[in-house]
Amino acid sequence: MRKHVSMIAPAVASLCLLLAAGCEKENKTIKIATQSPLSGAMSVIGSDIKSGTQLAIEQLSDPLVKMGFKVELAPFDDQGNPDTGVANAKAIVSDPSVLGVVGHYNSGVQIPSSEEYHSAGLCNVSPANTNPKVTERGYLEVNRICGRDDVQGAVGAQFAKSKGIKSAYVLHDKTAYGQGIAEYFQKEALTQGIKVVGFAGTEEKANFDAILSPIIAAKPEVIYFGGMFDQSAVLFKQARQKGFKGMCLSDDGFDSSDAAKIGSDALLQGAGTYFSTVSGPANVYPDTAKFVTDFKAKFGNNPQPFAAQSYDCAAILLKAIENAAVANKGKLPARADVTKAVRDLKDFHGITATMTFNAKGDLAKAKYFIIQVTSADPAKWSANRIDQTLDIAPPQ
Amino acid sequence: MRKFMGSVDLRQILLPIGQMAIFVVGAGALCSVIMVILALLCRGSGADHLLQATQGVGIFTYTVGNLPQVLIDGMTIGFVYAAIALGYTMVYGVLQFINFAHSEIFAIGAFCGVEALIALNGLGILAKAGTIGSFGYFGLALLIGMAASGGMAVLVERVAYRPLRNSPTLVPLISAIGVSFALQDIIRMTESLTTGQFYRVIPTFGNFDAHLVLLRIGGRVIDIQVKSVVVIVAAVAMLVALNYLVKATKVGKAIRAVAQDKHTAALMGIGVNAIISLTFLVGGSLGGAAGVLYALKFTRIDPFVGFMPGIKAFAAAVLGGIGNLTGALLGGMVLGMIESFAGAYLGTYTMGAFGAEYKDMVAFLILILVIIFRPNGLLGEQVSQKA
Numbered sequence: 015m016r017k018h019v020s021m022i023a024p025a026v027a028s029l030c031l032l033l034a035a036g037c038e039k040e041n042k043t044i045k046i047a048t049q050s051p052l053s054g055a056m057s058v059i060g061s062d063i064k065s066g067t068q069l070a071i072e073q074l075s076d077p078l079v080k081m082g083f084k085v086e087l088a089p090f091d092d093q094g095n096p097d098t099g100v101a102n103a104k105a106i107v108s109d110p111s112v113l114g115v116v117g118h119y120n121s122g123v124q125i126p127s128s129e130e131y132h133s134a135g136l137c138n139v140s141p142a143n144t145n146p147k148v149t150e151r152g153y154l155e156v157n158r159i160c161g162r163d164d165v166q167g168a169v170g171a172q173f174a175k176s177k178g179i180k181s182a183y184v185l186h187d188k189t190a191y192g193q194g195i196a197e198y199f200q201k202e203a204l205t206q207g208i209k210v211v212g213f214a215g216t217e218e219k220a221n222f223d224a225i226l227s228p229i230i231a232a233k234p235e236v237i238y239f240g241g242m243f244d245q246s247a248v249l250f251k252q253a254r255q256k257g258f259k260g261m262c263l264s265d266d267g268f269d270s271s272d273a274a275k276i277g278s279d280a281l282l283q284g285a286g287t288y289f290s291t292v293s294g295p296a297n298v299y300p301d302t303a304k305f306v307t308d309f310k311a312k313f314g315n316n317p318q319p320f321a322a323q324s325y326d327c328a329a330i331l332l333k334a335i336e337n338a339a340v341a342n343k344g345k346l347p348a349r350a351d352v353t354k355a356v357r358d359l360k361d362f363h364g365i366t367a368t369m370t371f372n373a374k375g376d377l378a379k380a381k382y383f384i385i386q387v388t389s390a391d392p393a394k395w396s397a398n399r400i401d402q403t404l405d406i407a408p409p410q
Numbered sequence: 411m412r413k414f415m416g417s418v419d420l421r422q423i424l425l426p427i428g429q430m431a432i433f434v435v436g437a438g439a440l441c442s443v444i445m446v447i448l449a450l451l452c453r454g455s456g457a458d459h460l461l462q463a464t465q466g467v468g469i470f471t472y473t474v475g476n477l478p479q480v481l482i483d484g485m486t487i488g489f490v491y492a493a494i495a496l497g498y499t500m501v502y503g504v505l506q507f508i509n510f511a512h513s514e515i516f517a518i519g520a521f522c523g524v525e526a527l528i529a530l531n532g533l534g535i536l537a538k539a540g541t542i543g544s545f546g547y548f549g550l551a552l553l554i555g556m557a558a559s560g561g562m563a564v565l566v567e568r569v570a571y572r573p574l575r576n577s578p579t580l581v582p583l584i585s586a587i588g589v590s591f592a593l594q595d596i597i598r599m600t601e602s603l604t605t606g607q608f609y610r611v612i613p614t615f616g617n618f619d620a621h622l623v624l625l626r627i628g629g630r631v632i633d634i635q636v637k638s639v640v641v642i643v644a645a646v647a648m649l650v651a652l653n654y655l656v657k658a659t660k661v662g663k664a665i666r667a668v669a670q671d672k673h674t675a676a677l678m679g680i681g682v683n684a685i686i687s688l689t690f691l692v693g694g695s696l697g698g699a700a701g702v703l704y705a706l707k708f709t710r711i712d713p714f715v716g717f718m719p720g721i722k723a724f725a726a727a728v729l730g731g732i733g734n735l736t737g738a739l740l741g742g743m744v745l746g747m748i749e750s751f752a753g754a755y756l757g758t759y760t761m762g763a764f765g766a767e768y769k770d771m772v773a774f775l776i777l778i779l780v781i782i783f784r785p786n787g788l789l790g791e792q793v794s795q796k797a
Contacts, residue, residue, distance in 0.1 A: 055608055055609045055712065188767075209464065212757065212762065214757060218767075224749060224769050227480055227483065227753065228754055230479075231472065233465070248708075248709060256479075275611060
């Protein structure tokens with residue numbers, strides 16, 4: 015046995031060397047991966063995370079192309095499902111030409127998947143993941159250009175207070191994202207003197223009868239839902255049908271034109287429907303006009319929320335790869351160098367903000383919005399009224 | 411045909427309506443009495459004080475005040491469960507195996523009905539339809555859902571169950587589970603190829619969302635949504651029709667004969683395969699209709715929509731005594747009521763420790779208790795009614 019090993023080992027070693035040498039010459043391809051739900055209920059948003067990234071690669075990779083690199087998009091479908099996200103992440107880190115990941119729409123998927131990026135030293139810039147834990151782990155590889163739920167939940171509660179609301183019923187979808195933000199909302203609501211008459215989680219997606227009975231009986235002035243629109247829009251609609259007249263309030267998970275499709279007129283009834291978000295409609299940012307036009311010309315629809323943010327994530331990665339490649343004398347940079355180069359960017363001019371990351375990977379200051387639904391027509395979703403815009407630094 | 415129509419047996423129409431009325435009133439009254447007693451016992455408890463502090467009402471007033479709404483919700487979902495449970499119980503009666511693919515048959519009905527309505531809506535027809543017209547179009551969607559589900563159930567039986575009919579009972583059971591997954595993914599595939607969306611929302615049309623006021627007591631209004639009325643009326647009509655088919659027609663007699671003894675029935679000149687196909691057709695169309703009604707009531711469906719109602723309807727069938735048509739009705743009603751009561755009151759009585767999300771746990775705990783003391787289900791011993 016020993017003899018065999020001693021013969022095989024040098025053979026394998028030389029083969030590896032040959033292969034490595036071959037790669038060294040050939041490998042001038044750089045891939046940027048995206049991970050977002052491309053199928054299922056959340057695919058409306060997920061597909062535009064991919065499209066935003068694609069547009070950035072097409073428009074912004076010139077400097078890298080001039081250095082002789084070929085830049086490609088590698089889209090992955092995480093289905094909004096943690097298992098699928100982690101499996102994809104394993105495939106992504108095993109492809110050496112991938113130098114950065116734009117993604118995840120769902121925090122519950124990003125958190126386990128980014129463990130893979132972290133152990134492979136692969137840089138991830140997130141357009142949409144708001145759970146505090148995303149950056150609180152302090153991984154050098156993980157960054158985000160959106161706000162955080164601990165701030166967003168509190169912003170929601172402060173908004174409710176500003177509208178004179180005295181009692182709230184808080185629901186969530188039992189995911190890392192939904193439960194997290196609902197707890198931050200509840201905490202701030204209590205601090206603000208709003209009475210929280212109930213707090214419950216549910217995975218129900220269709221029949222909210224049983225959940226709504228105690229809510230209607232408690233007569234809260236606002237129902238707050240921490241979670242995604244595919245549940246909350248149905249819940250709000252059924253609440254209205256059961257005669258709820260108060261305010262419906264949710265979070266950035268509500269921000270999809272499909273919410274209008276599901277909820278339709280019910281969203282405009284009673285005291286109205288509002289949501290907090292970390293991503294305003296693309297037209298509130300001063301520099302997105304060209305992006306919106308280009309996006310519409312290429313993909314035929316108005317960009318969904320987070321599409322412009324995805325464009326910026328890709329822009330950050332491309333710039334960092336370029337910087338790292340220049341530092342590496344025009345050769346393909348290592349993943350660790352790209353990761354470091356992302357944090358080294360100072361005052362990077364994106365289309366949604368001027369961005370500098372802090373030591374955790376949060377932006378030094380992030381934008382938060384409160385938006386009121388003003389039309390039951392899904393096509394007019396991006397024209398919803400912005401009630402408040404806030405710039406808030408992340409908690410230290 | 412005239413002779414057949416001439417001899418309509420009124421008893422077989424009135425009897426099941428009477429039974430249903432008794433089941434609804436009985437299950438509702440039993441649950442209400444238990445709840446009221448609980449409320450009286452809990453006066454002065456922590457839950458009572460919490461309720462006084464947050465909502466300014468005592469636990470007794472709160473419980474009684476919410477009762478009508480809870481009863482209406484329980485009755486509506488109970489009828490949906492009953493309609494699905496009949497599909498399980500009919501197949502069990504004839505073949506003695508559990509058709510686990512029935513929950514996906516339900517989902518297919520829901521999808522076909524909703525897609526038909528979405529198509530009609532896209533053509534602008536629904537918006538123009540008046541009140542009567544919209545009921546007509548909903549009836550059409552119901553028929554489309556029934557046809558699709560019935561057809562699919564027959565196909566599934568022919569392809570996946572008939573070749574295994576003489577194998578040990580576990581074999582078709584596994585086949586049924588396989589079919590269940592396959593159908594889920596077929597819906598998923600069809601939807602992603604055609605519309606690109608896994609979940610569909612029934613269009614808003616007609617006056618289904620309106621409320622009918624039943625009673626005004628003091629300042630309180632007790633009302634019921636038109637769509638709940640539609641669900642209940644449609645379910646009752648289907649259940650009566652099924653009961654009539656099985657108990658008062660020649661075909662029904664053949665179904666009962668096959669259920670009792672396939673070989674002897676074959677010797678008497680009954681086409682056993684045809685009767686089994688018919689059983690699947692009828693059970694499947696009931697499931698499909700339940701799917702469309704479910705979509706109307708709860709507005710949103712996805713390819714996995716059948717799973718929970720399917721499991722619960724199966725539980726309802728077992729609770730009532732599987733193989734027994736009347737039992738499936740009773741089981742569905744009891745399960746719907748328990749679920750509705752648990753969902754509405756659990757959070758309040760446990761001071762928020764167990765919220766509405768634990769309603770299924772309570773419902774199934776009670777199911778286990780019933781099964782322990784009555785292993786054949788509530789009505790399981792009336793084998794003569796087996797169909």
